[in-house]
Structure formats: structure tokens, C-alpha cells
Amino acid sequence: MFHIPITSLKAQFGDIDIYLFDQLLKGRIQKGMKLLDAGCGNGRNIQYLMQAGVKVYGADVSETAIEQVNQLAKELAPTLPARNFIVADLENLPFADTEFDVVICSAVLHFARSEAHFSSIITELWRVLKPGGLLFSRLSTTIGLEGKLQQMEGRFYQMAHGPVWFLADEAMLVKLEKQLGFMRLDPLKTTVVEQDRSMTTWVLRKV
Numbered sequence: 001m002f003h004i005p006i007t008s009l010k011a012q013f014g015d016i017d018i019y020l021f022d023q024l025l026k027g028r029i030q031k032g033m034k035l036l037d038a039g040c041g042n043g044r045n046i047q048y049l050m051q052a053g054v055k056v057y058g059a060d061v062s063e064t065a066i067e068q069v070n071q072l073a074k075e076l077a078p079t080l081p082a083r084n085f086i087v088a089d090l091e092n093l094p095f096a097d098t099e100f101d102v103v104i105c106s107a108v109l110h111f112a113r114s115e116a117h118f119s120s121i122i123t124e125l126w127r128v129l130k131p132g133g134l135l136f137s138r139l140s141t142t143i144g145l146e147g148k149l150q151q152m153e154g155r156f157y158q159m160a161h162g163p164v165w166f167l168a169d170e171a172m173l174v175k176l177e178k179q180l181g182f183m184r185l186d187p188l189k190t191t192v193v194e195q196d197r198s199m200t201t202w203v204l205r206k207v
């Protein structure tokens with residue numbers, strides 16, 4: 001009667017971000033596309049994609065993260081070359097201009113060291129994207145929590161769960177879109193995690 005066990009969902013998609021999953025459902029990421037996961041961490045967002053025939057690349061400043069992702073790729077997608085996964089700071093990526101169809105950057109940008117560092121990361125992600133390419137980012141912002149956060153210095157905030165994070169605001173995102181030449185594919189969507197943080201989904205097409 002029922003042919004699809006609910007448990008197969010987790011087996012197939014792992015811990016993929018649900019807003020990235022939404023982009024998949026919208027058909028914006030396809031087999032054969034070249035995709036960079038910028039700040040890939042342990043690879044939760046590329047586990048499915050690498051098995052689905054997407055040409056996945058990953059960059060992270062952490063050597064341990066890149067070792068883990070290489071191991072994951074060896075097991076799940078042995079045809080992906082190990083050189084696709086590199087240790088790098090996102091503000092200086094060793095990739096050619098306009099190389100990627102898709103760049104994803106999830107839960108990374110609050111680690112920016114300054115507003116200039118944040119802007120140079122976005123500029124670098126824009127540089128490696130093809131015209132018409134997709135930038136999918138989930139980032140912590142002040143949106144929806146204006147006046148409720150403990151501001152330290154500039155755009156740095158003491159988060160309720162402990163760390164100090166760099167938080168962008170909407171004006172900053174709009175300015176970068178205009179400066180670089182990005183078009184919004186979806187309106188900004190922000191999830192406010194009660195008394196903790198705001199996570200904004202920012203989905204752009206390079207013009």
C-alpha cells in the first residue's frame with residue numbers, strides 16, 4: 001500500500017538545510033551543474049547533491065572540515081576528485097572567475113571578522129559565479145530582532161547562546177546586491193529563533 005518509508009527521507013537528504021531543500025524543489029539546482037559549498041563544514045548540505053550528479057566543490061577554512069568532506073565524498077561519490085575540496089578563506093578563493101552555476105553559503109557569514117571581510121567574501125562568491133548563476137545564502141542578521149540584541153561594537157553582537165557574532169542588516173544586503181549586480185530570486189525570508197537569533201535566507205541571481 002505505502003511504498004515510500006518515511007525513514008528514507010533522512011537516508012536520502014541527511015541534514016540538508018530545509019531552505020536549500022526548497023531550492024531543490026524549485027528545480028534551481030540540477031544534475032551536471034557545478035556547485036561550490038562555501039564554508040562547507042562537515043558537508044551536510046552537499047551529501048545529497050554529490051550523490052545526485054551535481055559537480056560539487058567545497059571550501060572551508062578548517063582542515064578538519066575538509067578532511068571530513070573528502071571522506072564523505074570518497075564514500076558517497078568516488079568519482080568526485082579530492083582536489084574539489086579545499087582549505088581556503090572565502091575572501092580569497094583559488095577558483096577562476098565565473099566558474100560555478102551555484103554557490104551556497106550557509107551559516108558562515110556571522111563569522112566575518114569585519115564589515116570589510118563580509119563584503120569581500122560576498123564579492124568573491126559573486127566573482128566565481130557565472131552570469132545567471134545562483135547564490136543561496138543563509139545568514140544570521142538583525143532582521144526581526146532590531147532593538148532586542150545586545151550590540152557590542154559596530155555590527156558585532158553578543159548572542160544569547162554565548163558567542164559574539166557579526167550580524168548583517170537588510171540595508172547592507174541591499175547595498176551589496178546593487179553594487180555587485182545581483183537580482184533577488186526570492187524575497188528575503190527570515191526565521192526568528194525565539195530570544196536567540198534571526199536566520200535570513202538570501203537567494204540571488206548574478207546579473
Ligand SMILES: C[S@@+](CC[C@H](N)C(=O)[O-])C[C@H]1O[C@@H](n2cnc3c(N)ncnc32)[C@H](O)[C@@H]1O
Nearest residue numbers: 039040041060061062088089090106107108111
Ligand atoms: C556553522 S558551520 C556551517 C557549515 C555548513 N555550511 C552548514 O551549513 O552546515 C560554519 C563553517 O564556516 C567555516 N568558516 C567560517 N569562516 C570562514 C571563512 N572566512 N572562510 C572559510 N570558511 C569559514 C567554519 O570553519 C565552519 O566549518
